[in-house]
Amino acid sequence: MTIHLNVPGADDLTRAVDVLREWQSDTDPVQLHPGDIGWFWRWGTTATAAAVRTWTRDGHVLAVGLLDGADLLRLSTAPDVRRDESLARRMVADVTTPERGVLPGGEVMVEAPPGALVSELLGEAGWGDDEPWAPLVRDLAGPVEDPGVRVEVAGPDRAGERTAVHRAAFGGPSFTDDRWHAMAAGPLYADARCLVAYDEAGTAVGATTVWSAGAGRPGLIEPLGVHPDHRGHGYGRAVTLAGVAALRELGSSSAVVITESARTPAVATYVSAGFDRLPDRLDRRRAG
Template identity: 60%
Template sequence: MATELGTPGIGGLDEVEDALRRWQRDEAPLQLHPGDLGWYRRRGARACAAAVRTWRRRGRVLAVGLLDGPGLLRLTTAPEARHDEELARSVVEDAARPERGVLGVGTVYVEAPTGSLVQDLLAERGWRADESWTPLRRDLAEPVEDPGLRIEVAGPERARVWAAVHRSAFEGSAFTASHWHAMAGGT
């Protein structure tokens, strides 16, 4: 059966987040995370759903992509599907053809798990590796020593201040108190 490209809609976001949650492994290569969708929801559930792409076979989600802007597809697959040739060919073909609605025309990027067949097939089609990310992780089995920093919870009453700090830290950020409320409310 063929792999089908789709967009989940607002009602399908929970299923996509559940799939991402099941696929998380500390030892796995860099991967799209359910928290990435949560962060994207600061733009609202409708915008988040519109930015998500799924690849399914027999109704099962095998790959999830997040359009993190018009030229970047952040992709991961079910761990057992990292070398599924039919899936990888479908993802690569969809990413390479703007009319398929995954990536636009011009310079575009695909972030795919290291060692996945998707990366190999992209390279065969002339795609080049770009800067790699350095994922950092920390074992939290033991308590983390106090670094001596003051940490405050920013509740709804401080959303405006939190948004201003965020904008000052990230050049070009358009984060607002409304975005904070949307993200915190899961809408």
């Protein structure tokens, strides 16, 4: 049967998100998550729809991709087709042919789940390894430690504090209050929480957003940051624990996060908050 590449319209995004929810599993952690699309929603519904790609066969969604920027495609597949050769070869053809509207020419990257045949075929086609990423997972069966600082859920009244911490932590101006409201207006935010941590003086020092994929499935921390003026005081661990507790309240079975392996302090923070580090992941990169 023929495999089709699709750019879902705004009304079809729900289908892609629904299959991503179904694919989340504690036995197959840290893949493209509904929360990744939820976080992208800060750019608005139209932009989010334009950034999603699906591959279908006989009406069934087999793979979902998110163009997380112009040069990075983040992929996940249904678990039972991860080694499907016809799907993998079609996906490789699509991502390596700019005219098909997935990735442009030049230097680009593809993130795929471990063991996915599409990654191996890209390697055979001359794509190299990109910088390593560290996936981390924490089981949520047991209680979560108290963060030790005041942490509040950031609704519309605290959006400014949430976005200000993010801009300071990541050094970029793009996450404005308007972007927060666009994200919060998206359908995926119903299963998410924004959290802000405060020091004893009441200053916002750290923040995160966490995303549930439904009860009994892994939840995602994306993103998490501490204001640079307040690092080194344990606030990263505190806001991580608050995020983990929020995911547990939302019914998540585990909490997952992925960060650059080179960000040693970030990895250490997650480990200190009870996360287990999994083997590093390597994206595929085609040189320009």
